[in-house]
Amino acid sequence: MAKILDSDGKASLDSLKAASGAEFDKAFVTAQLEGHKKLLAIQEGYLKIGQDREHLSLTKLARGQIKEHMDHLDMLKSKLG
Known part of the structure; x- marks a missing residue:
């Protein structure tokens, strides 16, 4: 399987490789x-154009999970300073 990262992804990976602690x-x-x-932006975009009811329902569930993960990450970030 090919590894595919955009420039932002490569920059993030490089930053992680250079960091410690x-x-x-x-x-x-x-x-x-x-x-x-x-x-989240991808999910929101699909909700605007999606036609399939099942796909839209799944997208809404995913959106909720993504937002919940973001809340947890925000809490972690605030604790890390």
């Missing part, structure tokens, strides 16, 4: 938040 923790949580934001 608390610096790594902060970079990891930040990268996770950015990834979740992108995923």
Whole structure:
């Protein structure tokens, strides 16, 4: 399987590889938040154009989980300083 990362993903990965300890923790949580934001935007976009009722229902469930994960990541980020 090919590894596919956009430039933001490559930058995040490079940042993680260069970090350690608390610096790594902060970079990891930040990268996770950015990834979740992108995923949420994809879900929101599909909800605007989707036609299939089952797909829309699943997308709404996923959106809720993504938002919940983002809340947890925000809490972690605030604890990391």
